Amino acid sequence: MEKNNVSSDHVIAELIEMGFEFSQVIEAVESVGPTLDKAVDFIINPSSHHKKPSNVSTSSLGDSKPSFALSSRRVLGKKAVTSSVSSGRTKQSSIMEHFQPPRPKRSRIEGDAGTSVSEPEAVSRSKEEKTACHSCTDSSNLVRAMDSAVFAAENLQVLEIGADWEVKASNVLRKHFGFSTLKSFQKEALESWLANQDSLVLAATGSGKSLCFQLPALLTGKVVVVISPLISLMHDQCLKLAKHGISACFLGSGQTDTSVEQKAMNGMYSIVYVCPETVLRLIGPLQRLAENRGIALFAIDEAHCVSKWGHDFRPDYRRLSVLKDSFSKCNLKFLKSNIPLMALTATATFRVRDDILKSLRMSMETKIVLTSFFRPNLRFAVKHSKTSASSYEKDFQELVDLYKTHRIVGKRKQNNVVKDSVDQSDCSMGYVNDSLSDSEETSPSDLEDFEDEYSDGNDAEVSLGNRKGVASRKKKQLSVEFLEDELDVPQSVDDLDVACGEFNGGISSENMDMRKPSETNDPSINPQDRLKLLEEPSDRGPTIVYVPTRKETVALAKYLCMFGIKAAAYNAKLPKSHLRKVHKEFHENSLEVVVATIAFGMGIDKSNVRKIIHYGWPQSLEAYYQEAGRAGRDGKLADCVLYANLLRIPTLLPSKRSEEQTKQAYKMLSDCFRFGMGNSACRAKTLVQYFGEDFGHEKCLLCDVCVAGPPEPQNLKIEADIFLRILAAQCEHMRYGDRSYDDDICRGKLTEKLDFRTLVSTIREQFSKFAATDRLWWQGLARILQDKGYIREGADMIRPSIKFPEVTESGLKFLQSDPETAFYIYPEADMLLSTTIQKSFSTFSEWGKGWADPEIRRQRLKGKCRKGRRKKRPSKHQKDLKTVRGRLSANYRNRSLKSSSSESIKANGSMTYNSKNANHVIVKETASDISAWIPRTN
Numbered sequence: 039m040e041k042n043n044v045s046s047d048h049v050i051a052e053l054i055e056m057g058f059e060f061s062q063v064i065e066a067v068e069s070v071g072p073t074l075d076k077a078v079d080f081i082i083n084p085s086s087h088h089k090k091p092s093n094v095s096t097s098s099l100g101d102s103k104p105s106f107a108l109s110s111r112r113v114l115g116k117k118a119v120t121s122s123v124s125s126g127r128t129k130q131s132s133i134m135e136h137f138q139p140p141r142p143k144r145s146r147i148e149g150d151a152g153t154s155v156s157e158p159e160a161v162s163r164s165k166e167e168k169t170a171c172h173s174c175t176d177s178s179n180l181v182r183a184m185d186s187a188v189f190a191a192e193n194l195q196v197l198e199i200g201a202d203w204e205v206k207a208s209n210v211l212r213k214h215f216g217f218s219t220l221k222s223f224q225k226e227a228l229e230s231w232l233a234n235q236d237s238l239v240l241a242a243t244g245s246g247k248s249l250c251f252q253l254p255a256l257l258t259g260k261v262v263v264v265i266s267p268l269i270s271l272m273h274d275q276c277l278k279l280a281k282h283g284i285s286a287c288f289l290g291s292g293q294t295d296t297s298v299e300q301k302a303m304n305g306m307y308s309i310v311y312v313c314p315e316t317v318l319r320l321i322g323p324l325q326r327l328a329e330n331r332g333i334a335l336f337a338i339d340e341a342h343c344v345s346k347w348g349h350d351f352r353p354d355y356r357r358l359s360v361l362k363d364s365f366s367k368c369n370l371k372f373l374k375s376n377i378p379l380m381a382l383t384a385t386a387t388f389r390v391r392d393d394i395l396k397s398l399r400m401s402m403e404t405k406i407v408l409t410s411f412f413r414p415n416l417r418f419a420v421k422h423s424k425t426s427a428s429s430y431e432k433d434f435q436e437l438v439d440l441y442k443t444h445r446i447v448g449k450r451k452q453n454n455v456v457k458d459s460v461d462q463s464d465c466s467m468g469y470v471n472d473s474l475s476d477s478e479e480t481s482p483s484d485l486e487d488f489e490d491e492y493s494d495g496n497d498a499e500v501s502l503g504n505r506k507g508v509a510s511r512k513k514k515q516l517s518v519e520f521l522e523d524e525l526d527v528p529q530s531v532d533d534l535d536v537a538c539g540e541f542n543g544g545i546s547s548e549n550m551d552m553r554k555p556s557e558t559n560d561p562s563i564n565p566q567d568r569l570k571l572l573e574e575p576s577d578r579g580p581t582i583v584y585v586p587t588r589k590e591t592v593a594l595a596k597y598l599c600m601f602g603i604k605a606a607a608y609n610a611k612l613p614k615s616h617l618r619k620v621h622k623e624f625h626e627n628s629l630e631v632v633v634a635t636i637a638f639g640m641g642i643d644k645s646n647v648r649k650i651i652h653y654g655w656p657q658s659l660e661a662y663y664q665e666a667g668r669a670g671r672d673g674k675l676a677d678c679v680l681y682a683n684l685l686r687i688p689t690l691l692p693s694k695r696s697e698e699q700t701k702q703a704y705k706m707l708s709d710c711f712r713f714g715m716g717n718s719a720c721r722a723k724t725l726v727q728y729f730g731e732d733f734g735h736e737k738c739l740l741c742d743v744c745v746a747g748p749p750e751p752q753n754l755k756i757e758a759d760i761f762l763r764i765l766a767a768q769c770e771h772m773r774y775g776d777r778s779y780d781d782d783i784c785r786g787k788l789t790e791k792l793d794f795r796t797l798v799s800t801i802r803e804q805f806s807k808f809a810a811t812d813r814l815w816w817q818g819l820a821r822i823l824q825d826k827g828y829i830r831e832g833a834d835m836i837r838p839s840i841k842f843p844e845v846t847e848s849g850l851k852f853l854q855s856d857p858e859t860a861f862y863i864y865p866e867a868d869m870l871l872s873t874t875i876q877k878s879f880s881t882f883s884e885w886g887k888g889w890a891d892p893e894i895r896r897q898r899l900k901g902k903c904r905k906g907r908r909k910k911r912p913s914k915h916q917k918d919l920k921t922v923r924g925r926l927s928a929n930y931r932n933r934s935l936k937s938s939s940s941e942s943i944k945a946n947g948s949m950t951y952n953s954k955n956a957n958h959v960i961v962k963e964t965a966s967d968i969s970a971w972i973p974r975t976n
């Protein structure tokens with residue numbers, strides 16, 4: 039029995055080594071026993087065994103012509119893999135394939151800097167490996183023996199690179215990637231690597247940062263270790279490298295099959311992608327790898343994850359500081375120089391850059407390679423939408439039309455797109471999922487729930503009547519369950535099956551003529567050429583829709599499927615098989631729309647994504663730009679549309695955050711909110727300036743603002759004056775307020791900071807002209823005044839809405855200025871919307887709002903808006919004086935009646951205070967009169 043197993047293993051290994059698929063091999067050995075010839079015959083001549091061609095999984099490349107591919111492999115043995123590829127029969131490209139059980143196979147050998155491995159050499163290597171195979175009696179030993187044989191051969195390949203490195207690099211570039219030249223920033227990054235210098239590469243999304251760390255492996259024959267935060271990203275890159283004929287693998291801490299890791303540590307792969315936790319665990323083996331095959335470079339991709347001030351902080355990234363010491367020549371005597379670090383990102387503000395350098399302990403001489411973040415072919419737009427299920431129809435009509443698939447609305451069963459059998463209970467796949475039971479399907483009411491769940495913070499602040507109960511219930515529902523917890527993502531890095539994350543390279547002719555250098559990605563492109571982008575025809579590539587919650591990925595994907603769009607949901611909690619399938623079909627262009635959370639973001643490199651839609655506020659501009667960066671990587675025109683409810687202040691999605699992280703998260707959310715609200719500055723300009731770039735162009739010419747132009751400027755001198763004067767007066771009063779009031783009031787109220795709501799209420803009460811002006815309008819004005827430095831946030835936390843405004847010295851100076859001087863500003867999106875959109879108070883959530891507004895209150899009390907609403911009946915206990923609760927309730931009512939009659943305390947001339955709102959200051963109606971309220975200055 040034992041003997042039989044051993045010989046089976048041996049035959050299996052042989053067959054795999056020949057290039058056959060694992061599944062076919064197993065099937066063959068099971069059918070004909072552990073006899074090599076018979077098994078081969080079984081695979082390549084299935085008919086002679088009265089069998090159909092082996093059912094290679096859909097992912098297998100051999101699908102269409104299996105017998106040809108397999109027989110050619112048989113004849114040519116291992117070399118056949120490469121040759122079949124060059125003859126157009128590509129072997130890689132199937133994502134599923136890479137998740138099949140491990141194959142102790144080494145399909146090609148590279149390590150060439152224009153001096154690729156010669157054929158006899160490759161053959162001799164192949165022989166070496168075979169000898170190793172034959173001498174083994176057990177499969178794990180076999181793998182090990184093969185690995186060391188390969189390593190021994192590879193080790194000879196370590197190349198010295200000299201002054202002619204650029205020529206070599208060009209050769210490699212052409213040979214593997216089909217590009218003719220390096221971009222200048224790539225050259226710069228490579229130069230610093232050649233000089234053993236650490237580098238921080240800051241370049242736009244899609245600019246080609248990966249080449250900066252991939253080329254060193256090909257130029258030297260040594261290994262490059264790439265630290266990467268997301269499994270999807272590692273996966274994507276390995277797949278690409280395999281297509282380009284470069285062996286790569288990815289490792290994760292959840293790796294159950296040690297052979298890939300072991301092979302990687304033995305130097306079998308030129309590029310090893312690894313998540314941060316794993317690299318920290320593998321320091322010892324990596325040191326040995328450095329001594330043997332050699333490590334050319336440690337690349338830290340998506341390096342913004344290092345920083346607490348970035349949008350995607352991963353604590354484990356911070357611990358990567360150990361790399362510097364662990365791979366220095368002081369610690370590793372065999373090294374001639376320290377192994378350099380290369381950190382790369384497309385989204386780093388100054389603060390983040392600084393943090394990366396410090397946290398990774400990069401050397402003082404670190405080279406900063408900086409290119410423009412500008413993506414000239416991206417057309418940004420911001421649109422107002424409720425971003426709820428009720429607005430799908432309006433917002434996605436264009437997308438539905440685009441994909442030109444007209445199906446009958448509402449007929450769910452119509453969808454015959456791939457039917458996944460998914461056993462996950464609370465989510466469908468977007469591919470219309472008939473496996474869900476009715477009760478589990480997302481019903482319209484679910485979607486409405488969602489709408490309420492994702493309401494703004496202001497709602498929560500309002501707690502009138504039942505609203506409070508509903509708000510708290512909804513708040514409870516808005517739990518991490520529904521969200522892609524940003525901080526959870528790194529932990530789930532290994533959630534995907536990484537059991538066989540190995541990708542053996544084989545150059546595909548299909549990929550050789552792929553893309554010409556995308557000059558349109560060059561930020562120096564002139565305005566005329568940018569406008570020409572509009573005329574260029576572009577294919578109808580796929581769309582990615584980003585939504586904030588997992589639940590919505592499913593709901594929206596399902597909705598789109600109803601119209602015949604090939605859409606699928608993607609979020610980290612969906613089954614792995616589904617995620618793999620989405621990846622695969624997305625890359626194969628068989629999916630039209632992926633509705634995803636942040637889990638499908640960073641680094642995804644597909645050239646023809648034509649549209650990125652954000653449906654709901656992103657949590658930061660960094661995340662937004664990162665995700666938008668998936669679009670138009672072929673340099674052709676692509677759209678990035680942000681749909682957001684511009685009438686609501688966004689809130690942070692629940693996540694595990696420290697206090698410091700919460701502050702930072704709010705700050706980033708505010709910046710994003712301001713980007714959405716702004717409608718006078720070019721979007722692309724705003725974005726790149728956010729990353730500290732001095733935008734070289736006046737405008738991008740493509741975005742919604744550039745096309746439509748800014749709104750009509752308005753002279754808001756009076757409004758700004760009133761706002762600042764009342765603010766100044768109240769602040770002043772709070773500082774020096776009349777101390778004759780009841781101590782409790784003074785302590786409880788007057789020492790508090792002035793709340794924005796109170797300020798607006800005061801303005802409304804005192805100026806009938808503004809009685810119905812929405813608070814959002816004042817928020818807009820406050821933002822503008824804050825940008826001009828006239829007010830500042832008094833709270834210790836920056837939020838999208840100003841909470842405790844404080845007037846500044848500049849603000850006071852503004853008040854002293856000539857009343858006739860105009861104050862022209864561009865009203866922002868919320869200011870315009872709040873004046874144009876008629877608010878109906880028909881929804882429950884809206885009804886809860888606005889009682890503080892005198893005008894709204896008046897309307898409601900007149901009964902205009904309250905038609906049909908049920909009167910709240912006192913509870914049984916409230917009426918019943920026999921019960922304890924009834925007596926308490928009656929007591930409470932009596933007390934509140936008494937206190938409301940003594941509410942108004944007249945004091946100090948024209949100021950009226952009441953216990954409810956002690957900060958109200960009554961001022962006279964006209965702007966000129968309010969000059970009397972200029973506060974004392976110290």
Ligand SMILES: Nc1ncnc2c1ncn2[C@@H]1O[C@H](COP(=O)(O)OP(=O)(O)OP(=O)(O)O)[C@@H](O)[C@H]1O
Binds near residue numbers: 242246247
């Ligand atoms: N020198 C070059 N000439 C032409 N195209 C290039 C060059 N270098 C890279 N590219 C192409 O640019 C595309 C984007 O590359 P890559 O994925 O490395 O971008 P990135 O900068 O890492 O983007 P992201 O920040 O989104 O991860 C790739 O498909 C790549 O083939």
Ligand SMILES: [Mg+2]
Binds near residue numbers: 248641
């Ligand atoms: Mg990248």
